[in-house]
Amino acid sequence: xxxxxxRVVVTAVVLAGSLLMTACGDSDSGSxxxxxxxxxxxxxxxxxxxxxxxxxxxxxEATHPGVKxxxxxxxxxxxxxxxxMVLNSSxxxxxxxxxxxxxxxxxxxxxxxxxxxxxxxxxxGWDKALSPSVRTTSLYDTNGxxxxxxxxxxxxxxxxxxxxxxxxxxxxYGVAEPKTLAELTAAMDxxxxxxxxxxxxxxxxxxxxxxxxxxxxxxxDRAWVDSYQLYKGKTDFHDAAWTYGAETFADWVEKGYFSxxxxxxxxxxxxxxxxxxxxxxxxxxxxxYGRFKTDNKFDWGTFRWPDSKLTLGxxxxxxxxxxxxxxxxxxxxxxxxxxxxKIQNLLGNSGGVPVAADASAITDPQSKTLIDDFNTxxxxxxxxxxxxxxxxxxxxVLVSATQKLITGSEKxxxxxxxxxEAYDKGAPKQ
Numbered sequence: 487x488x489x490x491x492x493r494v495v496v497t498a499v500v501l502a503g504s505l506l507m508t509a510c511g512d513s514d515s516g517s518x519x520x521x522x523x524x525x526x527x528x529x530x531x532x533x534x535x536x537x538x539x540x541x542x543x544x545x546x547e548a549t550h551p552g553v554k555x556x557x558x559x560x561x562x563x564x565x566x567x568x569x570x571m572v573l574n575s576s577x578x579x580x581x582x583x584x585x586x587x588x589x590x591x592x593x594x595x596x597x598x599x600x601x602x603x604x605x606x607x608x609x610x611g612w613d614k615a616l617s618p619s620v621r622t623t624s625l626y627d628t629n630g631x632x633x634x635x636x637x638x639x640x641x642x643x644x645x646x647x648x649x650x651x652x653x654x655x656x657x658x659y660g661v662a663e664p665k666t667l668a669e670l671t672a673a674m675d676x677x678x679x680x681x682x683x684x685x686x687x688x689x690x691x692x693x694x695x696x697x698x699x700x701x702x703x704x705x706x707d708r709a710w711v712d713s714y715q716l717y718k719g720k721t722d723f724h725d726a727a728w729t730y731g732a733e734t735f736a737d738w739v740e741k742g743y744f745s746x747x748x749x750x751x752x753x754x755x756x757x758x759x760x761x762x763x764x765x766x767x768x769x770x771x772x773x774x775y776g777r778f779k780t781d782n783k784f785d786w787g788t789f790r791w792p793d794s795k796l797t798l799g800x801x802x803x804x805x806x807x808x809x810x811x812x813x814x815x816x817x818x819x820x821x822x823x824x825x826x827x828k829i830q831n832l833l834g835n836s837g838g839v840p841v842a843a844d845a846s847a848i849t850d851p852q853s854k855t856l857i858d859d860f861n862t863x864x865x866x867x868x869x870x871x872x873x874x875x876x877x878x879x880x881x882x883v884l885v886s887a888t889q890k891l892i893t894g895s896e897k898x899x900x901x902x903x904x905x906x907e908a909y910d911k912g913a914p915k916q
Contacts, residue, residue, distance in 0.1 A: 523555045523816040527583035528562045534776035534838030535643055535802070541832055542824045549823070553816065566590070566881070573599040578808035581817035586623035586639060586804050587875030588631055588715075589912075594806070595638040596630030601807040603637040606818050612640050615825060615842040619864045620644055620801035623871075629914055632875075633716060639804025642824045644839040645772045646799025646860050646869060647696060653785040655682070655766040667704070667793040677766055678742045685738075686765035688756035689749035689892045692874070695884040696798055697744075697769055698891075699873035702731030704794035711796065711870045717914055721876075723906040724899075732898035736891050749892040771798070775856055776837030790859060799860070799869040801841065877912025 523546070529535035543555045558579075566585060572578060573594065584591055594600050607613045607624070616624065620641060627635035649670075656663065656673070659680050664670035674684040687693050703711075705727040713719030722728075738744055748756070753770075760768040761781045768774075769791065778786065791797050805824070807817045823829060830843040835850050839860045848854055863869055874881035887904045890896030896904070 520813060520816065521553055523553060523581065523813055523820060524579040525555055525557045525581050525820065526560050526565065526579045527557075528560050528565060529583070530777060532777050532780045533773060534833050534836035535773070537776065537836045538643075538829050538833040538838065539824065542820065542829050545823050545826075545829065546820050550816070550819065555820075570594065570597065570599065573808045573810065576810060578810040580811040580813045581805060581807055581820055583803050584639065584806045586632070586641065586800065586802075587872065588626075589875055589878045589880055591623070591639050591804055591806060592626045592630030592632055593878050594630075595626040595636075596628070599809050600638045601809055601811065601814060603640065603807065603818075606821075607637040607640070610818070610822055610825075612821070612825060613637075616641070616801065617841070617864060619867070619869055620841050623801045623804065631716065631914070639806045640821050640825070641801030641804050642821070642830070642841055643802035643833055644800070644841050644860055644864070645802045646839070646863055647700065647769060647771050647797050648788045648790055648859065650760060650768045650770065650774065650778065650786060650788055652760070652763060652766045653787055655763070655784075659766075661766075663787070663789060664792055670792055674738075674743045674767070675741070683742065683745045683765060684767050685743050686756045686759035686768040687744045687748040687892075688751045688753045689889045690885065691752040691756075692872075692881075692885075693753055693756045693768075693770055694744075694748070694888045694892065695873050696771075698731045698735045698888060699798060699870075700731075700769065700791055700794070701734045702727045703796040703798070703870050704791070705730045706796060706870075708796075708867060715871050715876055717876075721909060721913075723902040723909070728902055728905075729898065732891065732901050735888075736898050739892055739894070744892060746892060746894075749889045772839050772856060772860070773802075775852075779837045779852065788856070788859075790863075795866070796868050796870040797863065798872050799863060800871050802839075877909055879912065880908060883908040 527539060529539060543557060547553060547555060565582065569584060591600070622633050623641060624637050624639050625635050626632055626638050651663070659676055661673045661676050664673050677684040687697065709719065710727060714721045739746065756768060756770065757774060759765040761778065763784055805821045807814055811817055825842050827844050830840040831847040834840040834843045834848040834853055834857060837853055837856065839857055848857060874884055883905065887896065887901050891901050
């Protein structure tokens with residue numbers, strides 16, 4: 487994320503019931519006979535991760551005769567909203583994908599709902615396979631704060647945000663690829679003049695808040711990020727960076743860069759606006775890359791957000807082993823397979839950002855560019871995590887508040903005050 491991301495938002499009550507019914511409905515679920523691995527993840531079948539994890543399931547069953555993987559695809563929001571309840575029951579899966587950061591994996595580790603993977607990480611070499619910047623979200627201290635402490639998850643891909651653009655639409659309207667923020671702004675003005683809404687957006691999910699956070703990041707530095715994400719200082723939402731982000735976002739709404747109707751749209755709607763050829767620009771994560779390679783019927787490209795040393799990004803979402811997992815050894819073996827060169831190379835060539843691939847095995851030119859850009863960000867300490875991470879419940883606060891900016895029912899000053907109140911309430915007392 488969010489990173490928070492992907493797919494249709496459904497009401498929490500329905501989701502809670504559907505998850506528990508799924509978990510309880512199968513009499514074989516929760517078996518500890520060593521013959522079943524119950525696996526949940528939320529990667530779409532055509533995404534790079536979906537392709538890689540499907541192959542990992544085949545590899546796992548081939549190397550574990552007599553063992554069956556019971557895979558259930560959940561939506562991101564299903565797991566995001568109901569994980570604490572499900573994992574606190576006897577019907578938790580053996581292995582699941584979960585969002586990283588203080589507000590999610592950190593909170594579950596603090597609540598005692600996740601298995602400590604420190605011994606496995608050392609014995610199986612996961613600690614050495616992951617770079618320090620990627621490893622940050624694997625470790626959580628006793629307060630659930632990322633970056634140090636015990637291993638509670640393993641990211642086996644990485645992710646970051648970038649600008650996707652429709653080259654055919656840029657050509658149609660005589661717009662050059664922007665190299666600076668001023669040029670990006672001029673490009674969006676050109677589209678508006680031609681009655682084209684430039685930016686695909688989803689105010690009911692993560693895309694809108696990530697646009698705003700990126701604008702703030704363009705005026706921030708590493709100390710600012712560490713204060714906000716790791717509590718290494720005081721966060722002031724009325725500082726220059728946050729104020730610039732909120733005011734610029736609101737200004738972009740007024741200029742027509744975003745559709746006001748996007749306040750009620752989710753991330754899927756934003757993605758479809760781009761893949762359908764309606765929106766010329768989408769700022770979002772590398773997790774879309776594989777899908778766009780499959781779905782886009784036009785010439786397209788990417789570039790990093792101009793005039794900013796920082797962007798959203800981190801190690802990918804985590805494999806976590808619930809404390810109530812009945813087949814933990816099988817779960818560890820599956821994580822191992824997803825970290826293998828075979829699966830990592832497949833991930834890289836399918837449009838993902840692998841963390842342990844053989845660089846020479848990545849043959850797809852677009853994928854090489856994607857991975858090279860991530861490596862540059864990682865090496866220059868340019869990954870600034872995601873805006874919803876710092877405190878529990880902050881994702882929903884950001885969604886609601888940013889929707890109000892889009893509709894005009896809240897001004898930047900009030901928006902920032904709302905964030906300050908929620909953040910101060912949830913952050914550890916210093």
